[in-house]
Amino acid sequence: MSMKEITIKQGTTxxxxxxxPECTYIIESGATCSLVVFxxxxxxxxxxxxxxxxxxxxxxITGVSIPTKENLILRTLQSHEAIKTTSDxxxxxxxxxxxxxxxxxxxxxxxxxQRTDAYQRNENLLLSEDSLxxxxxxxxxxxxxxxxxxxxxxxxxxxxxxxFLESRGIPPESAKQMVVGGFIHSLFERVSDTILVxxxxxxxxxxxxxxxx
Amino acid sequence: MLEIKHITAxxxxxxxxNDVSLSVHCxxxxxxxxxxxxxxxxxxxxxxxxxxxxxxxxxxxxASIELDGVELLKLATYDRVKKGLFLAxxxxxxxxxxxxxxxxxxxxxxxxxxxxxxxxxxxxxIFSKGWSAEGVTLVQFIExxxxxxxxxxxxxxxxxxxxxxxxxxxxxxxxxxxxxLVLLPxxxxxxxxxxxxxxxxLKIVAAGIERLRKQGTGVIVVTHYQRxxxxxxxxxxxxxxxxxxxxxxxxxxxxxxxxxxYAKYEKVSH
Amino acid sequence: MKKSVIDDSYKYGFSKPEKYFYKSEKGLSEQxxxxxxxxxxxxxxxxxxxxxxxxxxxKKTLPSWGADLSGIxxxxxxxxxxxxxxxxxxxxxxxxxxxxxYDKIGIPEAEKKFLAGVSAQYESEVVYKSxxxxxxxxxxxxxxxxxxxREYPELVRQYFGTVVPPLDNMFASLNSAVWSGGSFVYxxxxxxxxxPLQAYFRINAANMGQFERTLIIADEGSSVHYVEGCTAPIxxxxxxHSAVVEIVVKNGxxxxxxxxxxxxxxxxxxxxxxxxxxxxxxxxxxxxxxGSKVTMKxxxxxxxxxxxxxxxxxxxxxxxxxxxDAGGKVIHLASETTSQIISKSxxxxxxxxxxxxxxxxxxxxxxxxxxxxxxxxLLDEDSRSDTYPDMRIHEKxxxxxxxxxxxxxxxxxxxxxxxxGLTKEQAQSMIVNGFIEPIVKELPxxxxxxxxxxxxxxxEGSVG
Numbered sequence: 001m002s003m004k005e006i007t008i009k010q011g012t013t014x015x016x017x018x019x020x021p022e023c024t025y026i027i028e029s030g031a032t033c034s035l036v037v038f039x040x041x042x043x044x045x046x047x048x049x050x051x052x053x054x055x056x057x058x059x060x061i062t063g064v065s066i067p068t069k070e071n072l073i074l075r076t077l078q079s080h081e082a083i084k085t086t087s088d089x090x091x092x093x094x095x096x097x098x099x100x101x102x103x104x105x106x107x108x109x110x111x112x113x114q115r116t117d118a119y120q121r122n123e124n125l126l127l128s129e130d131s132l133x134x135x136x137x138x139x140x141x142x143x144x145x146x147x148x149x150x151x152x153x154x155x156x157x158x159x160x161x162x163x164f165l166e167s168r169g170i171p172p173e174s175a176k177q178m179v180v181g182g183f184i185h186s187l188f189e190r191v192s193d194t195i196l197v198x199x200x201x202x203x204x205x206x207x208x209x210x211x212x213x
Numbered sequence: 214m215l216e217i218k219h220i221t222a223x224x225x226x227x228x229x230x231n232d233v234s235l236s237v238h239c240x241x242x243x244x245x246x247x248x249x250x251x252x253x254x255x256x257x258x259x260x261x262x263x264x265x266x267x268x269x270x271x272x273x274x275x276a277s278i279e280l281d282g283v284e285l286l287k288l289a290t291y292d293r294v295k296k297g298l299f300l301a302x303x304x305x306x307x308x309x310x311x312x313x314x315x316x317x318x319x320x321x322x323x324x325x326x327x328x329x330x331x332x333x334x335x336x337x338x339i340f341s342k343g344w345s346a347e348g349v350t351l352v353q354f355i356e357x358x359x360x361x362x363x364x365x366x367x368x369x370x371x372x373x374x375x376x377x378x379x380x381x382x383x384x385x386x387x388x389x390x391x392x393x394l395v396l397l398p399x400x401x402x403x404x405x406x407x408x409x410x411x412x413x414x415l416k417i418v419a420a421g422i423e424r425l426r427k428q429g430t431g432v433i434v435v436t437h438y439q440r441x442x443x444x445x446x447x448x449x450x451x452x453x454x455x456x457x458x459x460x461x462x463x464x465x466x467x468x469x470x471x472x473x474x475y476a477k478y479e480k481v482s483h
Numbered sequence: 484m485k486k487s488v489i490d491d492s493y494k495y496g497f498s499k500p501e502k503y504f505y506k507s508e509k510g511l512s513e514q515x516x517x518x519x520x521x522x523x524x525x526x527x528x529x530x531x532x533x534x535x536x537x538x539x540x541x542k543k544t545l546p547s548w549g550a551d552l553s554g555i556x557x558x559x560x561x562x563x564x565x566x567x568x569x570x571x572x573x574x575x576x577x578x579x580x581x582x583x584x585y586d587k588i589g590i591p592e593a594e595k596k597f598l599a600g601v602s603a604q605y606e607s608e609v610v611y612k613s614x615x616x617x618x619x620x621x622x623x624x625x626x627x628x629x630x631x632x633r634e635y636p637e638l639v640r641q642y643f644g645t646v647v648p649p650l651d652n653m654f655a656s657l658n659s660a661v662w663s664g665g666s667f668v669y670x671x672x673x674x675x676x677x678x679p680l681q682a683y684f685r686i687n688a689a690n691m692g693q694f695e696r697t698l699i700i701a702d703e704g705s706s707v708h709y710v711e712g713c714t715a716p717i718x719x720x721x722x723x724h725s726a727v728v729e730i731v732v733k734n735g736x737x738x739x740x741x742x743x744x745x746x747x748x749x750x751x752x753x754x755x756x757x758x759x760x761x762x763x764x765x766x767x768x769x770x771x772x773x774g775s776k777v778t779m780k781x782x783x784x785x786x787x788x789x790x791x792x793x794x795x796x797x798x799x800x801x802x803x804x805x806x807x808d809a810g811g812k813v814i815h816l817a818s819e820t821t822s823q824i825i826s827k828s829x830x831x832x833x834x835x836x837x838x839x840x841x842x843x844x845x846x847x848x849x850x851x852x853x854x855x856x857x858x859x860x861l862l863d864e865d866s867r868s869d870t871y872p873d874m875r876i877h878e879k880x881x882x883x884x885x886x887x888x889x890x891x892x893x894x895x896x897x898x899x900x901x902x903x904g905l906t907k908e909q910a911q912s913m914i915v916n917g918f919i920e921p922i923v924k925e926l927p928x929x930x931x932x933x934x935x936x937x938x939x940x941x942x943e944g945s946v947g
Binding site: 111114124126127128129131132133134135136137138139140141142143144145146147148149150151152153154155156 | 859861862863864865866867868869870871872873874875876877878879880881882883884885886887888889890891
């Protein structure tokens with residue numbers, strides 16, 4: 001069975017909401033693809049491949065995963081196959097209850113893909129004693145004239161953050177909700193399509209369990 | 214009146230405040246001065262009920278913190294704040310993604326609630342809580358925040374940024390001042406508000422304190438140096454050394470400290 | 484600047500005529516193991532340990548991940564060689580030939596300065612050791628592993644194979660079966676060893692596997708710094724080096740283990756290094772990998788006690804034909820434990836560096852903090868860099884960060900330095916030395932100087 005493929009034609013710009021279990025995006029020269037990814041319990045495994053096949057192709061991937069009951073897996077590949085290509089990925093997860101989130105993201109820079117600029121970042125917020133996150137990036141760089149950065153964090157809400165909000169009159173449950181909202185919201189500063197963002201925030205809101213809402 | 218009586222507080226095993234009492238009336242300005250490690254910041258945190266500190270009674274005397282007759286000691290931090298207490302932090306935390314405006318809006322509604330709710334949807338799923346606050350619509354509230362921000366030279370773009378996230382020391386202090394002016398507390402404590410400020414920012418902060426006081430807020434300024442006290446004029450000065458108030462006086466006392474330092478008290482308390 | 488005489492050839496690739504007392508047959512069998520153990524006069528439990536490990540080894544397969552190990556021919560290796568007769572007790576008694584070899588790698592300098600701590604190893608057994616009276620007075624034990632087994636059998640038996648179990652991985656099994664040499668260190672409660680304990684290793688027989696076994700026990704509240712530096716001559720066929728290092732850090736103790744690995748470019752260096760750290764103990768691995776054909780080494784730290792701390796500082800350099808697959812692992816098993824892994828790698832002339840790491844937080848380990856930073860520098864278009872970090876977090880109250888960058892030397896940096904009159908080579912060498920400086924500054928001075936010199940030599944004649 002072949003994977004679904006979407007081609008972003010030469011010189012065009014597309015902003016797409018990714019909700020499929022699997023998809024390969026092929027980005028041609030001069031094209032820009034901005035992907036917004038949303039994953040919740042209904043799509044436990046997602047695989048996203050971005051192939052930058054033409055000179056100066058750009059991919060920007062912004063994603064949120066919200067496991068509340070299931071174990072979610074997100075796999076991404078940023079494949080730089082042509083010169084002067086750029087990829088910029090930032091995915092976050094908020095892990096509730098006894099669910100888990102496993103991120104594995106690869107950046108591959110082929111020998112011919114000189115002057116590549118690749119970025120990958122994964123931040124995870126654990127909300128319960130039983131929640132679990134793993135982050136497994138892999139970078140394989142075969143060209144030398146590149147700029148390639150990745151980072152990952154796993155953390156929970158710090159009691160000092162909640163106390164700071166409490167000191168402004170916010171009750172603990174609202175404070176927790178505020179920190180989670182902020183954690184997600186700050187990601188969408190990357191997305192210029194505000195209508196898409198508000199649709200997405202609505203979906204996220206529906207996915208968040210009531211005890212933090 | 215904010216009435217603090219016989220507060221002894223410890224951090225873990227270590228006793229930091231020892232039988233501290235203080236009364237502040239509406240519209241008064243008090244200065245608490247003391248050397249580093251004297252317990253000044255602990256005093257501010259204890260008033261707000263920071264969980265790291267344990268408050269105990271002093272030798273059979275009853276410990277209490279009463280705000281206009283309401284006992285605060287048993288209340289959670291946010292409930293104390295709802296009763297009208299405010300603390301401006303020496304080095305406030307940052308919370309990415311929670312904008313200054315969002316926090317002010319949420320806090321204001323908590324502190325100034327109304328029985329009859331006026332629902333207004335903001336169209337933002339994550340933050341779409343209805344607006345309901347005493348005597349002001351959301352539009353009026355936002356305009357008020359913006360206008361106060363202008364008055365104390367905070368650029369409007371800061372209001373959209375995550376609270377204190379990437380702010381400079383001076384910007385943080387001004388945003389703390391903005392918060393106090395917007396929330397209109399009955400009693401406000403400013404913990405080392407003058408550190409890290411240039412002269413212009415210091416004047417702005419001093420003007421903010423004076424404005425609060427004139428509106429009827431009882432203000433406590435906690436400071437190491439006399440610097441801020443050249444711009445605001447406390448009616449009462451209290452000297453805290455090793456967790457004990459060693460002297461109470463008028464504004465003139467702070468000027469004496471500027472000349473003489475704390476050395477004489479530190480000798481006494483040893 | 485003078486062109487390097489070595490260019491791509493190996494700097495210390497000189498070899499001495501071999502002079503041996505006993506040499507086992509090539510290849511491995513139960514008989515070879517019985518011979519090794521019998522020759523050393525080991526207790527029965529150690530022979531049993533070796534045989535059990537050997538049986539385990541036979542069932543193991545090469546790892547499916549990491550570097551290409553298909554070039555190792557396990558049948559074509561001498562598993563034990565005993566050089567010269569007995570041990571010598573002072574520098575003067577060392578055979579002239581060995582001294583000459585040490586001269587070339589600069590050991591006399593260390594001898595003068597650190598006679599106290601030197602335990603130089605020739606072949607797979609320690610032949611020279613000079614233990615300072617001060618160490619003895621403090622009750623510090625610093626022996627080769629074989630002597631350690633003879634003189635402190637109970638202590639060795641209690642800990643040997645507990646940190647790295649014999650069936651942990653294929654190479655740990657192999658080492659457990661045929662180990663020879665290495666160091667045994669015991670630091671008593673509350674004792675601080677001020678001078679670094681140093682051991683020099685050297686392979687000097689074609690096709691000889693080197694299977695040192697080191698066990699360090701730092702008792703409560705003690706501290707010690709152990710340093711190993713290796714250089715090895717070039718041979719025509721591949722050579723295997725597979726050590727096991729076990730370190731036990733008791734409550735409040737502190738151990739730093741520094742390695743400068745500079746094997747010649749035909750050596751497979753496959754090492755298992757692991758520590759278990761008790762309450763408020765501190766373990767620091769400082770690991771420099773410059774030589775070898777293939778290195779696979781991930782110093783590991785199990786933070787078992789509350790408030791234990793672990794650090795891994797790693798430098799890897801891969802030139803032509805080299806693959807450095809290095810990194811670090813930290814397993815947080817207790818609350819309030821903290822860790823940091825800093826890795827810097829440089830690839831040049833077709834070399835490949837890989838960072839492979841793991842940070843794991845076990846269920847129940849609260850308030851854990853960990854930070855991993857790995858930076859890679861690619862010096863030309865034939866080279867390659869990989870980063871494979873892994874984070875597995877089973878607890879909520881944690882702060883875990885990982886950052887990595889891969890880049891080349893900036894044109895602006897080069898231009899700036901060249902505008903100040905430096906040649907391309909000098910500029911490149913300066914930038915690379917600056918890149919690894921945060922780790923080099925943690926090395927003992929003489930090693931830091933050596934490290935900078937080695938990097939400079941590698942940079943020379945390579946640009947333009």
